[in-house]
Amino acid sequence: MKINNILYLYLCLCFTSCLKCENRATLEYQSDLKQFPAYLVDFFPDTLSEKYSTIKNTDTTSYCISYMNYDFESKNIAKLSEYLATKSIKKYIASDVSLVTVKRESITYWDDSKRVYYTSLFKNHTFYYPVPFFEKEEFENIGVNNESIYSQTNVSGLSNDFEIYILESKSGLYWKGLKPNEYMPKGWKNGYSKGICINKKKSIIIYWLLVW
16 A cells, blocks of 8 residues: 555656646746737747747847747647638748748858848749748757758758748838848848748648748
């Protein structure tokens, strides 16, 4: 009986510890979202998924601001796809070579080949709202294979299986301290885009915000 009681107590402590970690992570995530104007992050989920990663950049010297929430085991892909089909203003595929991407200064500074000047957002009879360049991150610590997410050959940085949905995008200065981006076309030197990327094959969702 004593052994059973000790085992039960141990399991309870482990469960309580896990709940505290989850609550702490959720609170930190919600605190991150509050650092941005509500209209820029109103489409982000209120809580984190079971397997997730968040990436934040608020350094104005990088010439762009961004926040991303990766959901690696989404159970809402089908419903979200239906929602985006009617609510998004544009849909692109990750392998589209005409995508207009905004990169952090550190990327273009060290690699001139990634320094792209855009003269227009209108290409091949399509309007391309700016999207983030998805930099490669390491997720091995949570058991996620990067090859299912990133591509070194695609302009977007994402693998071919991703679809990119634009929820909203406007030109103008929306973040204090950001200078006009010299790579962007006239009228879009500053602005913001927000959207969601979906990989149906791998059940991955990326919620993202970009301000430049």
